[in-house]
Amino acid sequence: MNTTSTQRPPVIIIGAGPVGLCLALYLAQREVRTCLIERLDHQTFIDQEARAGSIHPATLEMLADLGLYERLERRGLLAPTFQYWDRETDHMFAEFDHALLDGDTRFPYVLQCERTKVIDEAMQVLQQTKFCDIRMSTEFLSFTQDDNGVEAVVTDNAGSEEHIRGSHIVSCEGGRSIVRKTLDIEFEGYTYPERTLTVAVNYDFAQAHGYSYRNYLSDPEQWSNLFKWTQPERWRVHFPTNIDDAPEKVLSDEHIEAQLQKFLPRDQPYEIVHRTLYTVHQRVAASFREGRAILAGDSAHINSPIGGMGMNSGIHDAVNLGEKLCGILSRQYEENTLDRYTRQRRHVAVNHTKLQTERNKKLLTEKDPAMRQRNHDHLRRTAGDAKLAREFLLRTSLINSVREAAAIE
Numbered sequence: 074m075n076t077t078s079t080q081r082p083p084v085i086i087i088g089a090g091p092v093g094l095c096l097a098l099y100l101a102q103r104e105v106r107t108c109l110i111e112r113l114d115h116q117t118f119i120d121q122e123a124r125a126g127s128i129h130p131a132t133l134e135m136l137a138d139l140g141l142y143e144r145l146e147r148r149g150l151l152a153p154t155f156q157y158w159d160r161e162t163d164h165m166f167a168e169f170d171h172a173l174l175d176g177d178t179r180f181p182y183v184l185q186c187e188r189t190k191v192i193d194e195a196m197q198v199l200q201q202t203k204f205c206d207i208r209m210s211t212e213f214l215s216f217t218q219d220d221n222g223v224e225a226v227v228t229d230n231a232g233s234e235e236h237i238r239g240s241h242i243v244s245c246e247g248g249r250s251i252v253r254k255t256l257d258i259e260f261e262g263y264t265y266p267e268r269t270l271t272v273a274v275n276y277d278f279a280q281a282h283g284y285s286y287r288n289y290l291s292d293p294e295q296w297s298n299l300f301k302w303t304q305p306e307r308w309r310v311h312f313p314t315n316i317d318d319a320p321e322k323v324l325s326d327e328h329i330e331a332q333l334q335k336f337l338p339r340d341q342p343y344e345i346v347h348r349t350l351y352t353v354h355q356r357v358a359a360s361f362r363e364g365r366a367i368l369a370g371d372s373a374h375i376n377s378p379i380g381g382m383g384m385n386s387g388i389h390d391a392v393n394l395g396e397k398l399c400g401i402l403s404r405q406y407e408e409n410t411l412d413r414y415t416r417q418r419r420h421v422a423v424n425h426t427k428l429q430t431e432r433n434k435k436l437l438t439e440k441d442p443a444m445r446q447r448n449h450d451h452l453r454r455t456a457g458d459a460k461l462a463r464e465f466l467l468r469t470s471l472i473n474s475v476r477e478a479a480a481i482e
């Protein structure tokens with residue numbers, strides 16, 4: 074579909090995170106001009122914290138179509154299986170193998186690959202196209218819209234303001250979206266009272282204890298996730314924190330070392346490579362669109378990272394929205410096709426991403442011993458039955474969410 078027009082103003086995309094970049098790439102591949110606004114400069118863009126790190130099969134399909142898969146595979150780790158462990162008894166009670174999805178996807182595995190690598194590669198590919206005006210070190214301030222288009226106000230490092238005219242504005246700004254706040258769209262949901270501690274460790278947990286590259290650990294007192302990220306040995310562990318503990322205490326060497334020793338005792342201290350403390354939310358915007366202003370990714374929905382779905386579902390928003398914008402700009406679709414984007418992607422945010430991440434958290438944190446046992450038995454039976462395990466994997470791999478969204482008119 075060629076939608077190039079010398080007269081047409083660009084689609085303005087705010088934020089060069091994974092969602093903004095994938096949207097810009099999708100549109101560039103179809104010769105739709107965009108203007109991408111990013112507040113970070115080139116150096117801080119590369120030096121960001123890793124954050125998301127698990128890319129599920131349905132997203133790998135999309136990244137392959139965007140020309141990113143091979144670049145990312147070179148920099149990531151293939152994780153065909155994931156495991157559930159009971160920390161109280163220290164045994165693995167369920168293991169799922171994506172090989173059961175052989176007939177459903179070209180990519181029957183999760184690719185462990187950090188958000189920073191995704192945006193680095195996407196930016197490099199985008200720079201090779203001539204359809205995106207990339208504005209780094211540019212802060213988005215505000216916008217207005219009318220029947221014919223939108224106007225964004227941005228400022229550069231020197232503080233000089235510029236007004237940019239566009240056909241649409243897409244907020245890929247993350248959870249604090251100015252666009253969402255300007256439109257007064259409610260960000261429905263809640264924030265967990267306790268924060269989560271994330272620690273990167275240089276230690277081979279697979280060799281030491283038989284963990285797979287992706288592990289969920291249930292414990293009534295101290296649930297955890299453990300993921301292998303990169304070569305050489307870089308593993309990431311999540312721990313809950315006590316609401317009353319000061320951040321300095323939670324982030325101290327002593328506290329983290331004590332948590333790790335409790336997690337897996339050893340006679341030497343752990344080499345801690347990185348640490349962060351973050352607040353977890355479960356929120357979905359009441360609408361993903363008003364007029365020509367659209368929300369995608371974290372600006373539309375934020376959720377607990379247990380299950381690794383935030384970046385994935387945001388990239389799905391980008392591809393879904395990209396297809397609709399192409400149709401609208403080439404006059405094949407009506408402008409109100411954007412309401413279908415809201416219906417489809419909001420359905421996924423509420424009924425898949427939110428539901429699944431809440432279920433994951435409940436499973437890992439359950440305190441009632443009888444309920445814990447029932448949950449573990451249920452998961453064990455599911456993993457042991459090929460049909461049930463495939464259905465489970467269709468959900469965790471996000472394949473079901475894409476199929477279900479496509480069926481919504």
Ligand SMILES: Cc1cc2nc3c(=O)[nH]c(=O)nc-3n(C[C@H](O)[C@H](O)[C@H](O)COP(=O)(O)OP(=O)(O)OC[C@H]3O[C@@H](n4cnc5c(N)ncnc54)[C@H](O)[C@@H]3O)c2cc1C
Nearest residue numbers: 088090091092112125126213247370371381382383384385
């Ligand atoms: C610790 C942690 C672990 C996570 N793990 C996973 C995981 O394993 N799997 C997963 O799928 N998700 C995970 N997530 C969530 C994931 O990181 C986010 O869902 C994802 O990054 C959202 O992408 P985005 O492009 O919507 O927003 P962001 O990645 O937040 O990008 C927003 C961009 O917009 C820019 N920006 C913001 N405001 C402005 C402005 N006013 N002007 C100009 N630019 C602006 C920012 O600088 C940034 O570059 C994790 C999150 C955290 C915190």
